[in-house]
Amino acid sequence: MTRTLRIGTRGSALAMAQSSMVAEELERAGYTTELVRIATSGDQSQAPVTEIGVGVFTSALREALAAGEVDVAVHSYKDLPTAPDPRLALAAVPPREDPRDALVARDDLTLGELPPGSVVGTGSPRRASQLEALGLGLETRGIRGNVDTRMRKVSDGELDAVVLARAGLARVGRLEVITESLDPLQMLPAPAQGALAVECRVDDVDTEHLLQSVLDDEASRVAVAAERAMLAALEAGCTAPVGALAGVVEDLDDDGRVVYRLSMRGVVATDENRLVRASATGETTAAEQLGRDVAAQLLEARAASLSGPGSS
Numbered sequence: 536m537t538r539t540l541r542i543g544t545r546g547s548a549l550a551m552a553q554s555s556m557v558a559e560e561l562e563r564a565g566y567t568t569e570l571v572r573i574a575t576s577g578d579q580s581q582a583p584v585t586e587i588g589v590g591v592f593t594s595a596l597r598e599a600l601a602a603g604e605v606d607v608a609v610h611s612y613k614d615l616p617t618a619p620d621p622r623l624a625l626a627a628v629p630p631r632e633d634p635r636d637a638l639v640a641r642d643d644l645t646l647g648e649l650p651p652g653s654v655v656g657t658g659s660p661r662r663a664s665q666l667e668a669l670g671l672g673l674e675t676r677g678i679r680g681n682v683d684t685r686m687r688k689v690s691d692g693e694l695d696a697v698v699l700a701r702a703g704l705a706r707v708g709r710l711e712v713i714t715e716s717l718d719p720l721q722m723l724p725a726p727a728q729g730a731l732a733v734e735c736r737v738d739d740v741d742t743e744h745l746l747q748s749v750l751d752d753e754a755s756r757v758a759v760a761a762e763r764a765m766l767a768a769l770e771a772g773c774t775a776p777v778g779a780l781a782g783v784v785e786d787l788d789d790d791g792r793v794v795y796r797l798s799m800r801g802v803v804a805t806d807e808n809r810l811v812r813a814s815a816t817g818e819t820t821a822a823e824q825l826g827r828d829v830a831a832q833l834l835e836a837r838a839a840s841l842s843g844p845g846s847s
């Protein structure tokens with residue numbers, strides 16, 4: 536095949552880094568690529584993401600792909616709405632970056648070292664509710680903009696710290712600004728954080744196969760499938776912020792043989808902004824079922840915590 540693969544990408548530094556990595560992998564495998572920049576309404580607006588809605592970063596890219604203006608779209612997976620787009624196929628989930636959230640704080644401080652009353656910038660209700668639940672007396676404040684804009688608010692002294700996805704900093708080569716990578720026990724990342732979604736048109740089977748064979752990572756794909764299934768199941772039952780993290784783990788079967796299973800944890804806030812947590816382990820071949828099981832546990836725990844006082 537000699538045609539050039541046109542890869543649609545947003546123009547932000549993070550998006551360009553991500554799509555360039557995908558392009559390089561494809562070039563290494565012998566394909567010719569071309570990056571096509573596409574402006575999205577999320578890039579043009581400065582309103583909080585909680586107001587402009589999920590999908591603002593991805594819909595223009597998806598439209599360009601569906602219309603045949605590009606052959607491949609590269610998204611931050613966590614920015615994709617959970618509803619599938621019947622015109623498109625998820626061809627590949629490349630190896631996931633470290634999914635943790637990262638603290639960038641003044642004076643090289645860690646979360647535990649920030650004094651009570653410190654102001655932490657985050658536009659994410661998921662991050663804010665988990666920060667508040669730590670009981671450190673931290674205040675959270677909404678924030679938007681690219682990585683540099685956010686970090687400047689710390690160096691300017693306007694904020695004591697910001698919380699960002701570690702993967703975003705890794706991809707733009709700025710890991711050195713991180714003062715602490717947050718343990719998922721304290722801060723569960725967004726479903727699919729750190730993963731990319733590589734899409735093509737559903738009827739473009741040749742492209743789907745080549746993207747899958749060059750780019751796809753099975754362990755990343757099943758982990759993200761479980762997290763996204765959990766999110767989709769929760770969206771039907773509540774609008775609260777959600778954190779999730781799944782991973783393939785080594786386990787022993789009944790005969791003591793090593794097997795690989797999928798382990799996952801989830802968190803959701805209650806209406807009183809307390810957190811309920813759940814976890815489960817299942818087969819890697821039933822990732823979505825595992826996600827739905829954890830979601831059902833979370834909804835049950837959430838309902839129980841709303842009716843009973845004093846629970847956590």
Ligand SMILES: NCc1[nH]cc(CCC(=O)O)c1CC(=O)O
Nearest residue numbers: 611614699700702703728729730
């Ligand atoms: N919400 C925007 C967004 N979408 C993807 C990333 C980072 C990279 C990733 O998680 O894949 C970010 C920035 C952030 O949350 O700090």
